[in-house]
Amino acid sequence: MQRQPYVKRPRSRLSYQVAYALRHPGKVWPHLRRMTRDARLRLTTADHVSYYREVMRADIAEMDADAAIGSHGRESWLRIGKLQFDYLVRHGLTPRDRVLDIGCGNLRLGWRLIDHLEPGHYHGIDISPEILLAAADTVAQRGLQSRLPHLTLVNDLTFGFLPDAHFTVVHAHSVFSHSPIEVIDECLRHVGRVLHPDGFFDFTFDRTEKAEHHVLREDFYYRTETLVRLAERYGLKARFMDDWERSRHRQSKLRVTH
Numbered sequence: 001m002q003r004q005p006y007v008k009r010p011r012s013r014l015s016y017q018v019a020y021a022l023r024h025p026g027k028v029w030p031h032l033r034r035m036t037r038d039a040r041l042r043l044t045t046a047d048h049v050s051y052y053r054e055v056m057r058a059d060i061a062e063m064d065a066d067a068a069i070g071s072h073g074r075e076s077w078l079r080i081g082k083l084q085f086d087y088l089v090r091h092g093l094t095p096r097d098r099v100l101d102i103g104c105g106n107l108r109l110g111w112r113l114i115d116h117l118e119p120g121h122y123h124g125i126d127i128s129p130e131i132l133l134a135a136a137d138t139v140a141q142r143g144l145q146s147r148l149p150h151l152t153l154v155n156d157l158t159f160g161f162l163p164d165a166h167f168t169v170v171h172a173h174s175v176f177s178h179s180p181i182e183v184i185d186e187c188l189r190h191v192g193r194v195l196h197p198d199g200f201f202d203f204t205f206d207r208t209e210k211a212e213h214h215v216l217r218e219d220f221y222y223r224t225e226t227l228v229r230l231a232e233r234y235g236l237k238a239r240f241m242d243d244w245e246r247s248r249h250r251q252s253k254l255r256v257t258h
């Protein structure tokens, strides 16, 4: 596919950044440290997945697994996981569903799914070995061993090791917000094969109404129509989930079906 250019927004202008720094002086030093670290990681890694894997490794070492997936504190970890889980249940999730959790992290949502679904019906995949070790700890801490969750380290989103038409629910929360368009393209190109004919694939993304852009190649902002068109290219239909907006989560959600 053609790469889409990321257009600079005012926030990448020096004048904007100086004004922002004056308004939030406490954020300047952490941001400079993150910029330096990310520049080093970009120089020492070959592609986005290896780069982001190193970002995760560094975040887990510097903070902890909860913070590395964006929850600074257990209260937030529990709340955001419950928000995702309750939404799926409201949309008809039953124990018989077979769920693929892309970018499962340390099972903020996953542990609730593992508990709810029939044994063996939960598959979590992630690019970070460290976060998958934390995920295994979550399974043990929550006493969910007998639910037989599958946790797999992946290098890409081609799903080559998974069966055709198997998953009734595919889910990616706060993963495409960290993904360049090539990664999303790869996922949409392949997800139709593993998605059950009546299943759906929900993913969240950082939505912008203005120019698409990224911050340090860690956070990516897309227009809805870009992602809808990408899904269409692979014969899939994507629908904007208005009811998710009411959850007041800062990301938006699209639902992809056959």
Ligand SMILES: C[S@@+](CC[C@H](N)C(=O)[O-])C[C@H]1O[C@@H](n2cnc3c(N)ncnc32)[C@H](O)[C@@H]1O
Residues within 6 Å of the ligand: 049, 052, 056, 068, 069, 070, 102, 103, 104, 105, 106, 107, 108, 109, 125, 126, 127, 128, 131, 154, 156, 157, 172, 173, 174, 175, 178, 179, 183
């Ligand atoms: C912000 S965390 C969200 C974790 C989980 N979905 C949740 O909501 O609790 C993003 C996770 O996606 C993983 N990730 C990022 N890019 C990925 C990719 N291309 N394929 C699979 N996992 C990815 C990261 O390692 C991280 O664990």
